[in-house]
Amino acid sequence: MADTCGRTLRPSSRARLLATAVFLGAAGFSLAPLAPAVAQSFAFSGVTVEGNNRVDTTTILSYAGIGRGGAVSASDLNDAYQRLARTGLFETVELVPQGNTLLIKVTEYPFVNIINFEGNKVLKDEELAAAIQSQSRKPFSPATAESDAAAIAEIYRIRGRLAASVTPKVIRRDGNRVDLVFEIAEGKVVEIERLSFVGNRAFSDRRLRQVLETKQAGFLRALIQRDSFVAERLEVDKQMLTDFYRSRGYIDFQVTDATAETSRERDASFVTFTISEGLPYTFGQITTVSEIEGVDVAEFAALQKIRAGQTFNPAAIENIIARMENLALKKGLNFVRIDPRITRNDRGQAVNVEFALVRGERIFVERIDIEGNATTLDQVVRRQFRTVEGDPFNAREIRQSAERIRALGFFGDAKVNAEQGSSPDQVVVNVDVQEQPTGSLGFGLSYSVASGTGFNVNFSERNFLGRGQAIALSLANTSDTQNSSFSFTEPSVLGRDLSFNINGYYRTSDNDNALYNTRNVGFGFGLGFPVGEQSRLDLTYRLSKDRIFDYDMNDTTGLPNADSSPILRAELAQGDNGALITSALGYRYNFDNRITGLNPNTSYVLRFGQEISGLGGDTKFLSTTAMAMAEKRVWNEEVTVRAIFEGGYVHGFSGSTTRVTERYFGNGKIRGFEPNGIGPRDGGPTGDRDALGGNAFAVARFEADFPIGLPEEYGMTGGAFLDVGSVWSLSNTDGVLGAGSVDDSFKPRVSVGLSLMWNTPMGPLRFNFSRALVKEDFDKEQSFDVTVSTKF
Template identity: 35%
Template sequence: MVWTVRKTKLALALFILTLAMLGAPAGGQLLGVSTAHAQTIRSIAVEGNRRVEDDTVRSYISLQPGQAYSEAGASESIRTLFNTGLFSDVRLTMRGSTLVVNVEENPIINIVSFEGNEKFKDDVLTSEIESQPRSVLTRAKIQNDTQRVLQLYRRAGRFDATVEPKVIDLPDNRVNVVFEVQEGRKTSVSRINFIGNKAFSDSALRDVISTSEKNWLSWLKTSDIYDPERLDADQELLRTHYMKNGYADFQVVSAVAELDRERNAFFITITVDEGPLYRFGNVDVEAYVPDVDPQSLRGEILTKSGAVYNAELVDKTLEQMTLELAKSGYAFAQVRPRGDRDYSAQTISLTYVVEEGARAYVERINIRGNTRTLDRVIRREFDFAEGDAYNVVLLDRAKRRLEALRYFKTVNITREPGSAPDRIVINVEVEEQPTGELSLGGGYSTSDGFLADVSITERNLLGRGQQLRVAGAMGERTQSVDVSFTEPYFLGRRLAAGIDGFYRYREYDDNSTYESKTVGGGLRLGFQLTENLSMITRYRLYQNEITIEHPLDDGNLCYPVSTNADGTINYNAGCTLPGDQDPTRAYYNPEASIALKLAEGRRLYSVIGYDLVYSDLDSMARPTRGFYGKFSNDIAGLGGDAEWVKAEIEGRYYHPIHNQIVGMLKLRGGVIEGWGDDDVLITDTFFGTSNLVRGFGNSGWGPRDLTPGGQRDAIGGTVYAAATAEVQFPIPFVPSDLGFRGALFADAGVLTRPGFTGNPTTGLPGGAGYLLECEGINADGSGVVPAAATGCYVDDASIRASVGVSVLWDSPFGPLRADVGYAVLKEDYDDEQVFRFGAGKQF
């Protein structure tokens, strides 16, 4: 009975449901389930929009009149409308046969402002974000902008900075956006530790990488800020350092930066595996290209058997061989190094294999990202052009050249297949960086006193790769103005042509009594002869004026000679006393050296010359290994008032003695001789400066005018030679990243043969005058004047020598150096200077 009732109720329910389904109208709902998908859309109505036109909204709808409504089409339309960024809400409904699109528009940004920012100005932050006035505000845009500002602060070392966006509603669906910034403290790198290094100390490796530790100079630098990209670059710097110092198996195992939030500091740990020290074994050349003689390429080899392995020299050898082959007509020849390690002997034997490469041509060179630099400035760094043979070695060389220009923050070169199998397209992607520099300088030196200078330099003038520099300096005893322009690719070749203008003023009142003023200009042309040898030719035309302060040039030399019994004083012959002079009081009226008086006045100089420079130093700023040599030659007399020939030579050799201890030997010499009918004036000769032999004053040693009653002027010499031996070392207990080093030095030098000192026919203000070498030295230190001369000088050609200690500082103000030198070989008339300090500043 129960079963019968239940069966009857179930049948009744099924009957009612069937009737309902058959009678339900199209587009209606049954038990809450929409049947709108069965309807045909007759029209589309847009509601809620105030700024956006109806037709604009309809253009984003995939459902169109005449189509059947579908949930898939509605979902796609809603998604498309949201993706426009114009709306914060979208709803689609069917109202009869009309599709109703109800939208809620995103507000328009009225003002974007920042609060609490001091590190970055508003315009800097505004340029970083996407939200701008009169643009549409979206939640995603605000979130992205917040992260961009945070990332900017993190790149500046502010890892605890916070940014909170605030949206302030205004009438007419407008808003103001305020980013509230709490910059926090600077998060610096507190410590950089190395694990696994044995060949180089932690401090030595810290000098290699660009990231530095926090110290008391951190307010002047940004290198102590943790930057993941910089840390990646540091790993490459370490690899390069080890690879060029013999560690061919070197690798960085890990580089980890840990943030200590309590101390607001990063601790970086770099783990390395140095591997053994290798030397070059046998070095050979094999050629598999017809008519290429391997012996002809041996002169390009820079890697010598028995020397410490250096990957940098391997790369340079590849470049030089490739260029030599290309010059000989073998455009497709490729050179690759084949290394053979002998682990027991710790040597790497190298064979440079020359073989015919794939015949591939450069179809096109695409240059992108250069908004300022002209294309031709980039293209000229390539040793090949479109249509030439493709060579990967030359491509790598071009990349290094572009990076060395310092025009670009990044340089990426990629390649892709061209229109044919033997065609290659090269893509050059660059990111430009500022190339203008404003330098302000200040400092002090014991020779020039306090100094101040300013210079403006543009390395990439108008994007043409030219350099313009304007500089000025002023000090207690010196003034100067310099203007120079350089075209590095003169006539489309690698010739650096330049034009210069200059003004110089200098007071020589420490060991001589004159002033020098020089105004002129010059032309120059420089070029590379080989990888390490360069030459600079020059021509200068300038006017020099020598002025002697009155009354040092009035010809009235007076000094006491003896005292009579009544107390009156006798003076030297030729002395004219003032009319009111007390005869019992000593009167002095010194005179400048006759040799200086001969140089007084204006003279025009026309000088042509050249410099020949060789350098294989590992660093020009702070060398530790290699040789530097320079030979200079100048000839005056192609017009003008002076005729002389001057030659100078300098050589410096650096060699590491032990970990961070570097030895240096330096030799210098020079000679100047007159030609034609001209003698060399003493103002054109060399002077015994403290740069040659420390422990002496500026112009403090060498030939000197010892005429009784005179100024004891230094008169220089036409021949000099000097030598220096120095050992530089880290200062114990002083962190190396502070840039301090110590040095012990020994200097020696000789200066002899003064320039023109007059002759019996010389006419000077106050009468005739000329100098001869003194017959001796009086008890008071003056010279014994020969009977035929008006005055005398001393030139004993003796060696001066000194020893001492130095402190060097690679400071943010530029290189600073303090020397304490003691003269161990000297003459009584020399001017000693125990302490010497020099400074310069660039910031």
């Protein structure tokens, strides 16, 4: 460390020299050649201290440990000196024997007056101050200052600035004070100029780069953080590569080397992963056996869903073991362990698996200890365990509980391990968590051709008051709409896997392609619970007030114009000034095979729901919606193909008819058309005035996402789509031109197009270029659309 005079302060060297001089003189050593060194002891009747101003004399004597009257050797004096020097309170220490008195002379370290940081631009003073141990109005310590400089340099290293240097300097002030200044040379970010692979044949470099947490630098390098080189991230990337290959059947995969070379200027790095893929394997023969008497093996064998020829995936084996162990617990079979016995058929590149039911050790859970959760309540962590104190110990269940704790998103890290308890047949489960922020306040901008520029504000907290509850508030405005909402979710009612949700919303819309506006105010609540490993059922209730207003009004009379749609005039006349109350019960079933992630290349999502209105209120209808989605990666996982089928039908009963607030418009379902651009219309010879919506809609969307030849780190991909669908069916077709004049028949529309997707640091940007191949004369087309959404 340097002071302002340019001197280098080396306390350790000075201490060694001073100690040598003091003890050579004190012990009577002679530096003359050939003079013998005679050991000598001392006895001091008194010990005095000089030079201390802040540190109490009694404290110094306590550190020294030199008693009065006892024999003291030169070695004892040296030990006393070392104890005083190690306190970090004194700049110099001298022990001077003066006859029968020992004089301890000290020079106290000065107080730190202020701490400054110079040269830092990337990191703020507040962030650096939080990382150091030196403090204003505290004694100065050279060792602490050097440690602080290293800590600051480490922060820069984590940020990818390997060339950063930090020099602590001391400026002497009067009154035994110093200013501590950290001079920082930040250097440039060491970006990853090239991220390459050696030994990969099954998957391209582009595909493997998508797997890694680390990214290669692109032309947005000034905004992207993941292209900075961080050595610790390599271990994470190696594990991600291993998981990727193993889930695709490459059981012998290994990362044999991961090296990072830094350029001479230390402003760029080149990372290379050397891998050994091995061969892909599939599942062969799958069997189930039992070594426990009285167990019906057929019940357990029925739980395994693996087919011969299916790509080998360790997650599939883990899933079946969990199913079998859960069945054993339900049947009261404690201490049953499922052993997967794997044999390889290298010639056929197949893996045979035998699930064996065997007796496990009789071990019980003594207790579960949770540490590190300063905010989150213990019960939030405990309910992720299916095991409680006194239950049989199941190592696999403990591992799965750890995964559930991490999946909460409340903790930056969660470690769960078991150790022996008070007896050999007892274990203690230790849970060590590190909490992280769970709330967010966001401000955002959005833009689309259809709705124009918008602004949104949202607040969310996923761990409200540490109870694991979630609250969310949002406000969004565009040129045509206003949308406000709130929600509160309790994920575990009565400590069970049963969620409770309450929500409310307020929406207004200035409908395009129509001469009316709508306002919707609603409140609802629901219960949700799992019905399978990959499925969930939600029961809901909704109470809302839906109003139609400002419909083609005459400025003089304040009433709808005579040539306005009689269908809409009739709907506007319903209720109180166009407003009706809806009281509806409903349910939604959701199946998603991505929850277990057993097939990394193929996913399916199924949703089905119904809502019935008429339990009070003014409306009576039954609404049914369904959606099915299948997605698959093809061509070495470079291309994603997707098919989505969606439909809905609403039916009024007990003499009630539907209104535009309940009908479907297909907005966003079929690209290439404006909002409210398809479906039945009323008004004029071609019926192209007011969009009425329809009681039914159906659409099939076929999509493909693919690379366009640009480096993956640019975040640009291409897409192609084909949309087929329609909106049709009305309860009343008596339009402007007379009874039955509105065409509400099923007439399919077809559109095709290309997309450009760009994941920018500001948010996802999407360009759609579409063309309607099949349409009606009164449809409203939209051949180009661009959307961007960002939060900051």
